[in-house]
Amino acid sequence: MIKSFILPIKELIKGLYTVFKNGFKKRVTLEYPEKKKLLNNNFRGKINYIKENCIKCGICQNVCPLISCIKIDTDFSIDLSQCIFCGNCVENCPKNALYFTKEYELAVNNKEKLILKEDN
């Protein structure tokens, strides 16, 4: 009878103590614009293009799951507003002309700025 009264009180105090211990541990908050999360090496950010390596074989256009994301006619362009960052084009490029960067803040005011062309 007494035990059934004491046990919950004991557990309640234990709960309070557990929460109290949390107060002295390291904070988990990252203040975003000043401090940024460390990214691992295979992070898929914005895609970059090296013009000198490209032989315009068209493999990237073929392996891309989207229809109008990558376009190669006379010059190369990727529409980042459609890109799903699957990485097929980067993996299949025979001359390593495409690679991922760790840049992920891609918000812009104008949608046309998301279309990456040769010169930028």
Place this chain on the structure above:
Amino acid sequence: MSIFYLIYIEFMIRINAPHWLIFALWHLISFIFIAILLVITVIILVLFERKYLAFYTRRKGPNRVGTYGCLQTIADAIKLLFKENIEPKNIDKMIYYTAPLLVFSPIMTVWFLIPFTSGIIPFDSSCSLLLFMAILSIPILATLFAGFSSGNKYSLIGGLRACTQAISSEIPLFLCLISISILSGSMNLDSIVKMQNDSIFQWYIFPNILGFIIFFISALIVMNRTPFDLPEAESELTAGYHSEYSGMKFAMFFLGEYALTFILSAFIATLFLGGYNSPMGFYISDLLNLPIIFQEFLKNIEQFIWLMLKTGILILIIMWIRASYPRLTTEKTLIFSWYILTPLAIFNIFIMAIYKLLRSIL
């Protein structure tokens, strides 16, 4: 009569003020004192709670507005002030607009009953405890009004929950007040405080520890604080009875909630922890050799600080509980207060009566 009141009367008679003005102005002064104190405490409490919960959950809390986020509450208040007045479609207009006022004004009235120092008692009545019981049941009506008039099922359920919960918890709360008035033989809060002035062992928590625990738990239920915050259970009811309110009307509910938290903690400190009395049995300001008016002034400040310290510790515990425990279900809260707290409170009155009798005999 306190020394401040005497100085005030003396001053007013010297400048030949009429009698009605003297009394009216005194009440106006106490009103201004309470209003300023309330706004300052609520602003501090809201910020402090956010910081304190962040401490327990390994976050940093608000730290953008001002140094360490000290102006965050003021920024929030400005935002709420300039918000548009949104009126839902199916509301009962008159009740909808009365509810925020009705929730806030009784809580502010309760603040007048507290003896903040031996000199500052805004409303000194011979039946303050009775007044406390009577006034404290009005905000509950207001929550029911708010839930009923919003024209929203979640609000209605929240309001009904708040009402049932508050009724079931007010009975043990008030039974504990009876045990206090048995011990002190008075219903005046100032004389209750004065009975506990000799030392820390004179505090009513020592004979009445059971009453203290019951009062604390039922105060948590009345405040709608976390283990019992079913009326505002955001996972089921969005925000409960105030989900249709926005802007200044919401701010009234918010202000009322924190003002109630503070005032109930101050009441617990007054009734059980010796109120404004120093726990050492003497005041530090009494040791200084100063002219009597300065000494009285310093003593009042010291008493105020003691009361705020005791209240602050209670608020710390309340917020600590909020950080630790999950929410109970409705029927468990009701069963807890009807089947455990109420019989224990009645039993406590019985024990206190026997204790008082034995003390008078021995």
